[in-house]
Amino acid sequence: xxEEIKESILTIEQQRRIAMSGVSSVDSFSENVxxxxxxxxxxxxxxxxxxxxxxxxxxxxxxxxxxxxLVRYGTQGRALSRLFK
Numbered sequence: 733x734x735e736e737i738k739e740s741i742l743t744i745e746q747q748r749r750i751a752m753s754g755v756s757s758v759d760s761f762s763e764n765v766x767x768x769x770x771x772x773x774x775x776x777x778x779x780x781x782x783x784x785x786x787x788x789x790x791x792x793x794x795x796x797x798x799x800x801x802l803v804r805y806g807t808q809g810r811a812l813s814r815l816f817k
Contacts (some may be wrong), residue, residue, distance in 0.1 A: 738792060740770050748801050750777060756793040758787050766796060770805075778802040 740754030752768070752775070759774075760768040761784050782798035789802040 738771060742803065744800055746804070749795070749797050750800050751793070751795045752805070753793055755787065755792045757789070758794065759797075760782065763798075768794060772805045775804070775806075776804040776806075786794075 738754040740752065743751045745751075752770070754770055755775075756769045756771070758792040759769055761767070761782065763782055764778060764780065766784065768775040768777070777796065777800060778803045782796055782800075785795045785797055787794045794813055
């Protein structure tokens with residue numbers, strides 16, 4: 733069975749609020765890191781005082797607040813770090 737790819741839109745407002753559509757699951761969250769799955773790939777959100785405001789598994793809508801310092805999509809960072817070792 734083929735996995736359906738959903739449209740995903742990421743919005744960051746003044747580095748204080750983040751919203752994303754097409755989210756399959758919230759895998760873990762803390763005050764400093766939130767891990768999401770979007771279309772089978774991992775999305776890592778880093779920051780300070782992060783707080784999940786809402787997540788709807790049915791619609792795939794997700795929102796959080798706090799100071800957003802980094803958003804990493806997929807495994808690109810790991811692949812590049814292995815390449816240069």
